[in-house]
Amino acid sequence: MHALVQGVILGVLTGGVYALMASGQTLIFGIMKVVNLAQGAMVILGAYLAYQLFVSFGIDPFLAIPITTLIMFAVGVAVQLLFLRPLRREDRSELSLLVTFAVALLLEGFMSITWNTSYRSINTGYENASWTVFGYQITQVRLWAFLLSLAALGLLFLLLNRTRFGRAVRATVQNPDSARLLGVESDRVAALGFGLGAATAAAAGSVYGLLYPFNSGSHYDLISRLLSIVVLGGLGSVGGAVVAAVIVSTSSAIVASTVSPSWSEMTFFVILMLVLLVRPQGLFGTVGRGAL
Amino acid sequence: MVSQSNRLRLGVTAAFVVGLISLAACSGTSNGSGSSAKSKPLVIGASISLTGDFADPGKAVKAGYLLWAKQVNAKGGILGRQVKFKIVDDTSSPSQVVTNYQNLINQDHVDLVFGPFSSLLTVPASQVAKRFGYSFIEPAGGGPAVFDAKLDNLFFIQPAPVIKQGEVFADWILSLPAAARPKTAAYAELDDPFAAPIAEAIRARFEAAGIKTVYKQVYPAETQDFSPIAAKIAAAKPDVLVSGTQSEDAYAQVKSLVQLKFSPKFMYMSNGANSPVEFPSKVGASNTTGITSSGDWFPGSTAFGSAAFSAAYIKAYGGTADTIDNTSAESYAAGQVLEEVAKKTGKIDNATIIKTLHSGTWPTVLGNLSWNAIGEPKGTFHLVQWQGGKLVPVYPADVAKAKPLYPKPSWGG
CATH class of the missing domain: 3.40.50.2300 (Response regulator)
Structure with missing residues (x-):
């Protein structure tokens, strides 16, 4: 029982971080019907940026987030303008797989050259501190990471629901043609939306670097998890991504705690398969139109 | 057609012969100029x-x-x-x-x-x-x-x-007086030919010597979160923890144990912990004290x-x-x-x-x-231990620079 509860605590806290990464991924899909295979690489790039700011200037990774999100927002906009916009609308979904994979490899190469292939981790000095609550260990950095992810998701929610830009984004997701007819500049929304997705990757990257060691190749593991989360939650649904992220990390943490770490990755894929058999559109996905 | 191809073949052969002659001439002149085998790099x-x-x-x-x-x-x-x-x-x-x-x-x-x-x-x-x-x-x-x-x-x-790397740790533990020896052991092993077999070799010797196995877990290379494993180790309260590790997993194991505030009396990690610069930088220098690993060369050797x-x-x-x-x-x-x-x-x-x-x-x-017939070295590694922020050889006695420190102090100590 103790191991089970400890597993749930770990899973929920970690789930928050994955939710942040996946929200960007699902947003990009929702807006442009682009499956962004570079999202994992962007998270790792965000982690490297936070690492560099910490090592060179002593900036705490949490405080570095405004800087790294701005940089990654610009990277995201640039990627959209340079690589995705030129694609023809009709085959954008299919081609975007190749193009974003190429972007992922490009980023990986850039990171290997800049920081070489050794694993890095951001060691702030407080990364091992933990509280004991009723006999359960709560790692401080995980709790901060979780709270930060919640705050970032809250901001994203406000942005999507309370601003003009957000309304334009939602309109584009739900019905791109009508949105265009009503005067939404879909190209601009797409560029900014991609930037926003990259910015969430940067925020999640700072936190990821605090929790786990990473190198330029870490994005392969990440992207497979992210895609699964996004599919489980329903493509294009930010809320679905959050719920799915928590399910993923909680189920794998519980299995790791109570059965064996060897089965933990597998468990999640079993859940994914079962859900897709019953609900092919994912937990919160819709069939006809966008889900945002 | 046939004659043409024959002519071609003849031409090639001729060119080949000329080439050979000129090659021989070249080597002749270079020998002649006094370059002997001895001064050749x-x-x-x-x-x-x-x-x-x-x-x-x-x-x-x-x-x-x-x-x-x-x-x-x-x-x-x-x-x-x-x-x-x-x-x-x-x-x-x-x-x-x-x-x-x-x-x-x-x-x-x-x-x-x-x-x-x-x-x-x-x-x-x-x-x-x-x-x-x-x-x-x-x-x-x-x-x-x-x-x-x-x-x-x-x-x-x-x-x-490689797989005999941990023998020296077993040698040391089994050389201790019975009262000082650990009674129970836990094993956390990375599923990798360079990690798990090292811990398994130690386990075989420990079990033969009556040290009870209270927990054993082999984990896959993708394991990111060691908290579940560390929690189980802490719950089993072993006297000695033997970790078959590579690098990142070693750092993550130590971090998780520190977070859980569980420190065993003896701790051995096959790799990762023997990296003089990376290990203290990844887990914090104060958490290294008392951790043992295997090494060959060491400063001041x-x-x-x-x-x-x-x-x-x-x-x-x-x-x-x-x-x-x-x-x-x-x-x-x-x-x-x-x-x-x-x-x-x-x-x-x-x-x-x-x-x-x-x-x-x-x-x-x-x-x-020294080597056997198939190139396996016949010696043993040294047991190295973190003491005062440095990796010191502690066993066997002929290479030791300090006495082994045990029980391992708690984290940060």
Whole structure:
């Protein structure tokens, strides 16, 4: 029982971080019907940026987030303008797989050259501190990471629901043609939306670097998890991504705690398969139109 | 048609003959100009991972080779011949490494070859060397697969095969008086040929000696969160924790145990914990105290040529003795072995090397090395322990610089 509860605590806290990464991924899909295979690489790039700011200037990774999100927002906009916009609308979904994979490899190469292939981790000095609550260990950095992810998701929610830009984004997701007819500049929304997705990757990257060691190749593991989360939650649904992220990390943490770490990755894929058999559109996905 | 092709063949043959004659003439003139075999440089070929997964350790191998070459050349070379390395990049790829050694041997006609980094690359590379009758002195391929091939031309330049790395920890624990020995043990093992078997070898000896196994877990390489494993270890409260680790998983295990505030009385990690710079930087220097691991070269070692190696390394690459990568010491030792063969036999060719190294002991910066018929080293590693923020050899007594510290103090102590 103790191991089970400890597993749930770990899973929920970690789930928050994955939710942040996946929200960007699902947003990009929702807006442009682009499956962004570079999202994992962007998270790792965000982690490297936070690492560099910490090592060179002593900036705490949490405080570095405004800087790294701005940089990654610009990277995201640039990627959209340079690589995705030129694609023809009709085959954008299919081609975007190749193009974003190429972007992922490009980023990986850039990171290997800049920081070489050794694993890095951001060691702030407080990364091992933990509280004991009723006999359960709560790692401080995980709790901060979780709270930060919640705050970032809250901001994203406000942005999507309370601003003009957000309304334009939602309109584009739900019905791109009508949105265009009503005067939404879909190209601009797409560029900014991609930037926003990259910015969430940067925020999640700072936190990821605090929790786990990473190198330029870490994005392969990440992207497979992210895609699964996004599919489980329903493509294009930010809320679905959050719920799915928590399910993923909680189920794998519980299995790791109570059965064996060897089965933990597998468990999640079993859940994914079962859900897709019953609900092919994912937990919160819709069939006809966008889900945002 | 037929006649045309015959004419063509004739032409080619003629060109070939002319080429041969001119080649012979060339070599004749070069001999004539007084260049003897003795003053010709001794070219050693090696394929090293300068890019790809093994780029970092690969560079450490290269640093050791080149440092040795510089040292030996300053002393007048080997049997009067200057040592030259021809190093090519294999991008950490097992197929490229084969191409590289074939080219080094058949096109570049290097005199000797040294090994690449990792068992993964050593296995195919050693086969190429064997096929062409080259000796294969290699400092960085000690996994079971390397010796499974049972090659007689291969010599692994480390004190023992990788899976025997943990024997020294078992030796030490079992040498303690019965009252001081741990009663219970936990094992956390990375599912990797270089990690789990080391811990398993220790477990076999511990169980035979009556140390009870209270927890054992093999974890896959993708494991990111060690909290579940650490929680189970903490719940089992073992006296000794034996971790079959590589690098990142070692750091993560320590971090998780610190977070759970569980500190066993004895702790051994096969790898990761023996990295002098990375380990304290990843887990925090104050958390290292009392953790043991296996090592071969260490700063302040009195082994053959060690002081000179250390001084030359710092001069060439900067840093301090504590930051010298063991991998460089191992590749440097490969050169030392070669030097000793030449000194002993007065010859430096592949057949002599293969014949000579199978008997006797050979002094290196890693201590005295000797090999069995298939190139497995017959020695043992040293037990190293973190004390006062430094990695110190503590067992066996003849190499120890300090007494082993036990029980291990709690984290941060």
